[in-house]
Amino acid sequence: MSDEILLKVTIDNITVEVPAGTTILQAARKIGGDVTPPAMCYYSKLQGSGGKCRTCLVEVSKGSEKDPRPMPKLVASCRTTVMDGMEVKNITSPRVLEARAGVVEFLLLNHPLDCPICDQAGECHLQDLSYEHGKQGSRYEFQKRTFKKVDLGDYIQLHMTRCILCYRCVFTADQLSPKREHGVLDRGDHAQIATFIQKNLHNEFIGNVIDVCPVGALTDKTFRFKNRVWFTKPVNAHRHCDKCCGEVQLWLRGDEVFRVTARKDEWGEIKEASNGKTGWICNECRFEKKNLADWIIEGPTNVNRHSVISQNKYVGLVKPTETFPKIMKGRNPKLLMDIHSVSEVNKPNIHLSQLERPAHSTDFNQ
Amino acid sequence: MGVKLLLAKAHVEGIKNYDVYRREGGYQSVEKALKTMTPEAVVEEVKKSGLRGRGGAGFPTGMKWSFIAKPEGVPRHLVCNADESEPGTFKDRYLMEHIPHLLIEGLIVSSYALGSNDTYIYIRGEYAWIVDILEKAIAEAHQNGWLGKNILGSGFDCNIHVQRGAGAYICGEETALLESLEGKRGNPRIKPPFPAVKGLWERPTVVNNVESLAAVVPIINMGGEEYAKIGVGRSTGTKLISACGNINKPGVYEIDMTISVEEFIYSDEYCGGIKNGKRLKACIPGGSSVPILPANLLLKTAKGETRYMNYESLSDGGFATGSMMGSGGFIVLDEDQCIVKHTYTLARFYRHESCGQCSPCREGTGWMEKLLLRLDKGEGKMSDIDLLWEIQSKIEGNTICPLGDAAAWPVAAAIRHFRDEFEWHVLHPHEAQVRNFGLAHYADPLQVPAGA
Ligand SMILES: Cc1cc2nc3c(=O)[nH]c(=O)nc-3n(C[C@H](O)[C@H](O)[C@H](O)COP(=O)(O)O)c2cc1C
Ligand code: SF4
Ligand code: SF4
Ligand code: FES
Numbered sequence: 001m002s003d004e005i006l007l008k009v010t011i012d013n014i015t016v017e018v019p020a021g022t023t024i025l026q027a028a029r030k031i032g033g034d035v036t037p038p039a040m041c042y043y044s045k046l047q048g049s050g051g052k053c054r055t056c057l058v059e060v061s062k063g064s065e066k067d068p069r070p071m072p073k074l075v076a077s078c079r080t081t082v083m084d085g086m087e088v089k090n091i092t093s094p095r096v097l098e099a100r101a102g103v104v105e106f107l108l109l110n111h112p113l114d115c116p117i118c119d120q121a122g123e124c125h126l127q128d129l130s131y132e133h134g135k136q137g138s139r140y141e142f143q144k145r146t147f148k149k150v151d152l153g154d155y156i157q158l159h160m161t162r163c164i165l166c167y168r169c170v171f172t173a174d175q176l177s178p179k180r181e182h183g184v185l186d187r188g189d190h191a192q193i194a195t196f197i198q199k200n201l202h203n204e205f206i207g208n209v210i211d212v213c214p215v216g217a218l219t220d221k222t223f224r225f226k227n228r229v230w231f232t233k234p235v236n237a238h239r240h241c242d243k244c245c246g247e248v249q250l251w252l253r254g255d256e257v258f259r260v261t262a263r264k265d266e267w268g269e270i271k272e273a274s275n276g277k278t279g280w281i282c283n284e285c286r287f288e289k290k291n292l293a294d295w296i297i298e299g300p301t302n303v304n305r306h307s308v309i310s311q312n313k314y315v316g317l318v319k320p321t322e323t324f325p326k327i328m329k330g331r332n333p334k335l336l337m338d339i340h341s342v343s344e345v346n347k348p349n350i351h352l353s354q355l356e357r358p359a360h361s362t363d364f365n366q
Numbered sequence: 367m368g369v370k371l372l373l374a375k376a377h378v379e380g381i382k383n384y385d386v387y388r389r390e391g392g393y394q395s396v397e398k399a400l401k402t403m404t405p406e407a408v409v410e411e412v413k414k415s416g417l418r419g420r421g422g423a424g425f426p427t428g429m430k431w432s433f434i435a436k437p438e439g440v441p442r443h444l445v446c447n448a449d450e451s452e453p454g455t456f457k458d459r460y461l462m463e464h465i466p467h468l469l470i471e472g473l474i475v476s477s478y479a480l481g482s483n484d485t486y487i488y489i490r491g492e493y494a495w496i497v498d499i500l501e502k503a504i505a506e507a508h509q510n511g512w513l514g515k516n517i518l519g520s521g522f523d524c525n526i527h528v529q530r531g532a533g534a535y536i537c538g539e540e541t542a543l544l545e546s547l548e549g550k551r552g553n554p555r556i557k558p559p560f561p562a563v564k565g566l567w568e569r570p571t572v573v574n575n576v577e578s579l580a581a582v583v584p585i586i587n588m589g590g591e592e593y594a595k596i597g598v599g600r601s602t603g604t605k606l607i608s609a610c611g612n613i614n615k616p617g618v619y620e621i622d623m624t625i626s627v628e629e630f631i632y633s634d635e636y637c638g639g640i641k642n643g644k645r646l647k648a649c650i651p652g653g654s655s656v657p658i659l660p661a662n663l664l665l666k667t668a669k670g671e672t673r674y675m676n677y678e679s680l681s682d683g684g685f686a687t688g689s690m691m692g693s694g695g696f697i698v699l700d701e702d703q704c705i706v707k708h709t710y711t712l713a714r715f716y717r718h719e720s721c722g723q724c725s726p727c728r729e730g731t732g733w734m735e736k737l738l739l740r741l742d743k744g745e746g747k748m749s750d751i752d753l754l755w756e757i758q759s760k761i762e763g764n765t766i767c768p769l770g771d772a773a774a775w776p777v778a779a780a781i782r783h784f785r786d787e788f789e790w791h792v793l794h795p796h797e798a799q800v801r802n803f804g805l806a807h808y809a810d811p812l813q814v815p816a817g818a
Contacts, residue, residue: 051556052723054764073763079556102760106729139753142736165722184551184722187534189732191722 007084011035011058012092024077024088025056029267037090038100038129040107040214041166042078043269045278049171050078053164054103055129059096062087074099097133104134110145110189111215112161120216122229125268126164145189152182152195155207155221155287160192163217169193169209176280177203193217204243207286211262211270222287223259227251232258237295243282245273249301250292257290263301368622369596371584371604372577376464382499384506387467393512395586399475400520403586408479412582414590416602421447421538421575422653422693423768424677427582433562434480435570443571444482445547446473446579448489448496449531449538453654453715454695457606458576460618462489462496466503470526472579474512475586477524480572484525488543491531500528535719539767540573542721553721554767575693577606597623601676605691611649611698614638623676627651628665630675631698644700647805648784651680652692654712655772657779658705659689660808670814685779701805705787706798709780710738716773727770730761734777741788744795751788755781784808 006017009027012035018027026044028036037058042050050056056078060071065085074096077088090096108130115121147160165184170193173182185194210218232251239246251259262270262281273279289295380386387393399408413428434442446469450458462469469487477485489497504526507513515523529547531537537546541555544566565571581603585593594602601623610616613631615638621630630636631646640646646661666673668687673679677691699708717731737754740746758774765771781788787803 051766052725054724054726057764076556099760099764103725103764106725106733106760109729109733140733142733145732164725165728167723186722187536188717188720188722189728191728 007082007086009082009084009086009088011088012090018082020081022082024058024060024075024080024082024086025050027082028077028088028090034091037077038125038133039078039267040125040129040164041168043168043171043212044267045270046168046171046212047175049166049168051076053107053166055100055107055133057096057099057103059089059093060086061089061093100133101135104130105138105140107164108134108138109140110161111164112144112146114162118159118162118216119219119224119229120162120213123268124216125214147192150194151221152218153206155283156210157219157221157224158193159217159219161217162215163193164215165191165193166214168212168214169218172209172212173203173206176205176208179203182206182209204282204284205280207283208262208270208280210286211264214268220259220287222290223251227253227258234301236263236298236301238298239285239289239295241282241285244285245275245277245279245281246285247273247279248281248285248295250295250297252292255292257292257295260286260289368620368625369604370620371593371596372461372468372580372606373465373618373620376461381465382467382503384467384503384510387465388510392467393471393507393510395583396471396474396478396512397518399478399586400518400522405479405481408475408586411590412479412585415581415585415593416590416600417578417581417585417593418600418602418677419575420577420581420605420694422452422655424691427574427578430562430574431476431480431572433560434572435563436481437570441483441569442481443566443569444473444477444480444485444579445540445543445566445571445573446485446487446576447538447540447543447573448487448493448576449535449543450490450493450576450693451535451538451719452693452695453712454610454650454697455608455653455693456610457608457618457694459493459496460608461576461580461606462493463499466496466499467507468580468583469500469576470503470507470512472582473526474507474517474524476572476574476579476582477526478520478522479582482572483523484527486547486566487526487528488537488547489528489530490538491533494530497528497530504528534721535715536721536767536769539769542767543573544571553723554769556766598674598676599678601678601691605675605694607675607694607696609637609696609698611696612641612644612700612703613698614641621675623674625675626665627673627675627680630696637696637698640698640700642700644702645805645809646698647701647703647808648699648705650689650695650697650699650776651675652690653695654697654715655768655775656690656692657685657688657775658699658708658783659779660783661805662809662812663687663783664689666812668812668814670812685775686782689779702802704742704802705780705784706738706742706791709777710735710742712776713738713773716769720769720773721767724764724766724770726761727765727773730757730770731773733757734773738777741791744791744798746788746792746795748789748792751781751785751792 004019008017011028014031016027016030037056039056040053056076057074058077059074062068064083150158152158170183182195184191210220232253234249234251237248237250249261249263250257262279265271271279375381375390409431417427418424419427448458473485513524534552536542537552539554542552546552561571596603604620604622606618606620608618619636632639648658648660649664650658667682680689680691682688713735717735720727720731722728734757737750758777761770762774790803791798
């Protein structure tokens with residue numbers, strides 16, 4: 001496809017060439033860095049995903065070479081395809097930054113902010129999003145919406161209160177399993193992810209909903225409360241599996257396998273496996289192979305930008321003056337900004353930001 | 367008496383029945399179109415008529431029809447939007463209840479124009495009894511050869527199917543409607559692709575309002591050019607207005623868009639004035655989603671000109687000092703009505719009806735409702751008013767479908783025009799629980815800016 005026609009698109013004054021049909025978000029990911037809009041609902045491996053969370057809104061200041069008129073509204077970059085000569089403003093547009101801060105506030109409005117007791121903490125996209133794009137504090141002074149926790153079968157727990165309704169799990173369940181039994185009930189701010197009459201999710205690939213969930217709404221019951229993500233050491237491993245690609249990431253502490261997940265790319269999405277297909281993994285690999293002997297270790301995983309392990313951004317931030325106790329029925333969230341000083345499962349005496357490299361479990365086992 | 371095209375015969379005894387309808391000249395437009403016109407000529411006629419969509423957005427119908435994609439071998443569909451759930455809007459209901467054959471006739475001609483062999487009516491679930499009326503009319507049309515195979519020997523086949531909704535306002539949004547019609551959850555689709563390219567079952571589809579499709583009948587009968595002579599400017603033909611609120615004669619009226627708002631409210635032919643001799647405080651002229659206007663801006667534009675009941679005049683001044691024709695749900699508020707409570711009621715509706723797909727609408731509508739309730743109960747703060755303004759501005763334009771805008775606009779307009787009433791609720795929390803702010807200055811003549 002060498003004679004493929006490439007389109008020129010300029011995002012925040014950086015020009016790239018991409019094939020027709022590429023979305024603005026994909027083009028921005030090609031550039032990388034700050035120019036890439038955050039994406040909470042889009043998932044390139046899931047057909048039909050995106051367009052919902054509105055965190056990826058950008059301004060199109062020039063439609064195309066042919067029709068240079070700007071687009072009147074901000075557009076969802078994950079669902080808008082580029083035109084030749086298009087000019088896009090992301091972080092150079094005050095309008096975008098304002099709208100995005102608004103979206104972050106909306107997403108956190110009913111979120112419980114229970115990061116200290118949430119298994120997703122440390123690899124939660126909502127946490128990252130709020131640090132990077134949000135404003136300090138909430139202006140919401142009402143009681144938050146809550147749901148009861150639900151077990152979806154033996155392996156998965158749904159903590160709907162944390163859900164941001166990105167629909168990724170719905171698409172995953174729909175596209176990976178033959179029978180649809182997982183979807184959304186109700187609507188508006190009372191909409192919820194649900195299975196029909198709390199059905200167990202039996203499908204062999206259903207565990208992947210845990211990996212696509214950007215927050216801690218769907219968690220691995222075999223890992224629940226066992227450890228914090230940043231104490232465990234991720235390594236790449238594989239086994240021969242006749243159901244899936246068998247290529248996974250093991251989360252180890254010492255020789256103990258605490259958790260098995262699919263391998264993810266720098267955007268937090270499941271990577272392609274060596275067979276060229278998306279590396280979804282089966283339930284057996286994910287939940288039942290918890291012995292190191294089950295696996296052939298390939299080596300340590302590079303810690304990606306989503307990992308709290310590689311960041312020091314959580315340190316030294318000022319805690320907002322908050323109305324949290326009021327809206328959380330008098331409960332004070334243990335964590336707002338500085339995870340490491342308040343988390344119970346942490347060792348506060350170890351200052352992560354002072355390590356020159358990503359922290360490993362060995363740092364904590366000293 | 368203004369011209370009547372849709373409801374002229376609505377009160378003829380027995381017009382619901384085929385025989386009477388036919389005797390009164392019904393189904394002539396089908397004969398004319400199928401026997402003497404090509405589908406393209408029908409589209410052309412509708413274009414010439416200047417007909418604008420009656421569902422709310424006012425998009426020119428002929429133009430919409432000409433956008434429909436025609437890939438080889440792919441069926442196309444016409445879908446009639448009878449979901450009518452906008453608070454204050456009940457005109458489609460009236461039309462379908464009283465003169466159902468007019469809609470069926472319009473649907474046949476429009477299906478012919480668009481090449482739709484299977485045409486759907488998606489009707490609001492609560493209109494359960496109207497489903498029976500429509501199905502009876504469809505059966506009669508079948509029996510008399512207006513539907514089915516090879517209609518009038520033209521080679522054109524057409525069937526009409528009625529599908530009931532299940533009670534969600536959002537299913538009136540055209541792409542949510544299509545999802546629902548396909549048997550899925552009624553979430554609006556992300557556009558593009560537009561229905562004209564990928565609509566029902568990914569086939570090219572046109573979605574039109576009941577009234578728009580009924581209007582095709584007089585357009586074909588009299589010709590597009592004649593139709594365009596009725597009305598004024600780009601507001602051609604007649605429009606059904608459902609009037610409600612504090613007026614003497616609530617009901618559905620057909621107007622020819624040349625009368626003033628004042629005449630519409632006060633003349634005996636239409637609303638018959640404000641009930642109990644009260645004074646007019648405010649009005650939502652086009653269904654709950656359009657901006658509310660205080661009396662002074664409703665009757666006259668900011669330039670001091672008389673405001674008329676048509677698309678251009680109602681939107682004169684943009685959102686700063688104007689409103690919209692919308693769906694024609696005309697809600698009148700007298701001096702005893704509280705704008706804060708009223709705005710809260712609308713906010714509650716939109717919170718309840720948001721599909722919950724996109725975060726600004728899902729979370730923002732609930733937040734606005736809570737703040738408005740607090741203000742209404744006299745527990746609000748001054749900063750709540752600014753916060754409301756901010757929330758609505760963060761929702762507007764940033765959502766998947768226009769429900770987000772529709773939830774934001776009423777709040778924005780209420781604060782824009784009635785801010786002192788909101789402030790009064792904060793400053794006099796106890797008084798606000800026992801009496802209303804009243805008419806205040808909202809009917810006072812406005813200063814026309816020099817040079818306007
Ligand atoms: C939330 C929402 C609800 C709507 N409800 C209706 C409705 O009940 N009936 C209707 O005709 N149009 C409704 N519309 C407008 C439709 O999306 C669409 O524009 C209309 O059916 C097009 O028909 P027209 O061109 O004949 O006006 C609604 C739009 C939105 C955003
Ligand atoms: S449970 Fe997770 S993946 Fe599913 S919609 Fe909620 S946030 Fe998205
Ligand atoms: S704007 Fe509201 S109703 Fe429309 S898609 Fe978004 S959440 Fe659903
Ligand atoms: S990532 Fe684009 S809207 Fe969610």
